[in-house]
Amino acid sequence: MPGVLSTGEAAATGIGATKGTTKSSTESARSTRIDTEHPRFTLAVVPDTQYQFDQDRGDAAPLTATFKYLIDQRGEENIVFIAHLGDVVENALASEFALADPVFRILDRARFPYSVLAGNHDIDGSKDDTRGPSPYLDTFGPRRFRWMPTYGGSTANGYNSYHVFRAAGRQWLLLAMDWRPSDASFAWARAVIKAHPKLPVILTIHELVNADHGNPVAYFSDHGNRVWDQLVDDSDQIFLTLNGHYWPPGRVTRKNAAGHDVHLHITNYQDRYYGGSGMVRLYHFDLARNTIDVETVAPWIMQQDPARRNELAAAEIELSDDTNRFSVPIDFAERFAGFAPEPVRPARPAKQLVIPGTAAYWRFDGPVGDKVVDQSGQGNDLTRVQLSSDLPTASAEYHPDQPGHASWLFPGGKNPARGGYLKTADGAPLNAMTFASGYTIEAFVKLADDGQDHSWEGLLTRLGTGRDAGKTGSDPDEPAAKLGFSGGLQVQWAVYPADKNDTFTNWGHEQRAGEWFHLAIVNDGRHSVVYVDSSELLRNPATASNGLATAGKPWLVAAGHYANNVDQGFAGHIGELRIVTRALKPSQFLNA
Known part of the structure; x- marks a missing residue:
């Protein structure tokens, strides 16, 4: 079927089936289909999961539930890609990455494309991406992503990568940048964008904007200003940035050098109950409505028996305040016109x-x-x-x-x-x-x-x-x-x-x-x-x-x-x- 990708391997593994139910392989395969031409699609964003992989203090169950939920909802919500925003683990230890690795292999087995980037807790945060080998790189280096049709390449140091996925009838480029990209890595990112001159770009990076409790309007950190100056401001194709690191969540819109809006969002829930409970931010792009609808849910809690769900968990099933559930109006054709103008239909005699x-x-x-x-x-x-x-x-x-x-x-x-x-x-x-x-x-x-x-x-x-x-x-x-x-x-x-x-x-x-x-x-x-x-x-x-x-x-x-x-x-x-x-x-x- 043109424009439809099938992830039948997920069906074979049984991933996504609810406990106590049985799905035939045909039903499971159908449920995980995505339509790359439909004007509505979803980008799933997973922020800091570090407390789930914190030596002997963590629990992989919330993130496991999130990944299985996304696989199960892949066809229903047309989820085309998953982006992790860094701080996978707490102490950058090989033992912690050994706990995280099998959870991400759930996505590998389901042939579900995703990106991961290094947060300051995943590596030696005092160094930039020329830091050399690390347990993070052993687990989430370039070779992990080579099976993915979306994977486009990485920097020579392995800490920055990019993906190109198809959705809503066009291709989109997603950059996954390190906690502290070097000047050379910023140059690499600019070259990647230049090599894809007609693709809208989503930048994922661990630190860029911050927000304060009581004021959801985000502001730039010192490093965020560096990211803006070296990469975002002069790259008109970047229309959306996503980062974690700080909390609480917030967002702000800033004009780039071309005079166009860039939407900058911070999302992080590690400060909340159970280390964030594996919360996932779902960006529902709707090109027919010129809107991105954003929601935040905790699948691990959603799937719990309500009669046994504790009081704190009950309050975290879904975050429905204006900071975590909102819509972003974007006239996509107008915003992308500077680098990918929609072709004018020729006159007909x-x-x-x-x-x-x-x-x-x-x-x-x-x-x-x-x-x-x-x-x-x-x-x-x-x-x-x-x-x-x-x-x-x-x-x-x-x-x-x-x-x-x-x-x-x-x-x-x-x-x-x-x-x-x-x-x-x-x-x-x-x-x-x-x-x-x-x-x-x-x-x-x-x-x-x-x-x-x-x-x-x-x-x-x-x-x-x-x-x-x-x-x-x-x-x-x-x-x-x-x-x-x-x-x-x-x-x-x-x-x-x-x-x-x-x-x-x-x-x-x-x-x-x-x-x-x-x-x-x-x-x-x-x-x-x-x-x-x-x-x-x-x-x-x-x-x-x-x-x-x-x-x-x-x-x-x-x-x-x-x-x-x-x-x-x-x-x-x-x-x-x-x-x-x-x-x-x-x-x-x-x-x-």
Whole structure:
């Protein structure tokens, strides 16, 4: 399956299964799948575990439970990588690393990629990473990571490494830097970033920012300033840093040399009950929502029998204060635009979009004039009608999936009627069409965000009332057909079907002014369905309706009417409009 990695080895070991339950190998393999293309993924962050490996005073159970939990939740939460922030052990002793080693081998057996870096308790903290051999390096040196497809390499001294993992349809680079990188190691890190010029970078390091009790706003340590000056400030690709060492947790945002935000987080729980109880910080990246949702949980405590859980443990299951459970809004496309701009979809000529059944196709990608040509060749050209002296203007703005790379901005309004609109000629073929076999109406739209009242403005309307078309149900002074927006910016498609004497209305949800969207109305000859950005909406009538009633009068673009009186012009951008005489699938829409 493209974009999906399977960790079937985890299934074979039984890791992740809850005590007392049995999982088949198929079920276990399925539960540990990750989707590297899905816009939501999780980075698991494990801070200082030193008190769990402190000579004869520790307990490996909390970290063991955390790793098994992450393996078990790997598919459910789409956990793509685990990053340890250093201070694996307390006294840098070989005997302590001998206790930690089998716990991390749980991840090795599950083929779960992870990184580890040296904290000051893992090595001789008085020296930088040129310190030479150590029990830490014997346990977590480069050879430990060579099996991982994410592993990219290490410094010659072995104390700094980098990984590249795929998530949300792109690659991400994670640096795991030593407690005290040497100047040469900072140069190495800069070279790694330079060698991956389009990858967003997450820096993990043991010390960078600190925070005080009662003030969760983090500040830089002296060494943190060195890290900023030598690596972060001029490396625009670094957008997130994660460190432990100090406590309590905190965070701060700082502008780099390029003027972009870098989010700097400290997370450490060794001061809490049971040495932090193996707490893990979960960074849930959601590129569809442009947000990172962060939560902090203690799997070891979560899995305990509630009836036997002690009072201190019960308070540590999950940390839900603002410092440990929060969201970070990031416009990923905008933040990464300086080094990895999203490719602009090329413009597509109109002739490519004139598909079989196209009745009319209007593009607003030229200078404002008195006429808009019907690109379908069916002769449904539009001419401009002014309600006031406020003229539409040509705009370089457009929906990113729009074939034509431009739009017109209509300055409409009411009380009094302002702006203008366009209309088909009196004898245009479109005027008489009833669409008995179905129809699809599409538009690229951005509603005005000008603070004015534009309630019930029309985008596309059939001139002529229900009464004019021989319909007497509902309010016969309403238009025979109107696509517009309520006072709450809800999409409304209100029509007199050809086969009914009453109006039928499809409603959408409230749209946001100032944001582009693609709108489609699809009728298959029986039912009409509204789509926004190719997503089917809720409030579509189940009652059958066929065709559109007509009085043979023109269609209006950028206006509506009541009793054939146009009382306001549309306010906002229109990119293009297409009408097809059959139901299209979303894969056939203009934004597909």
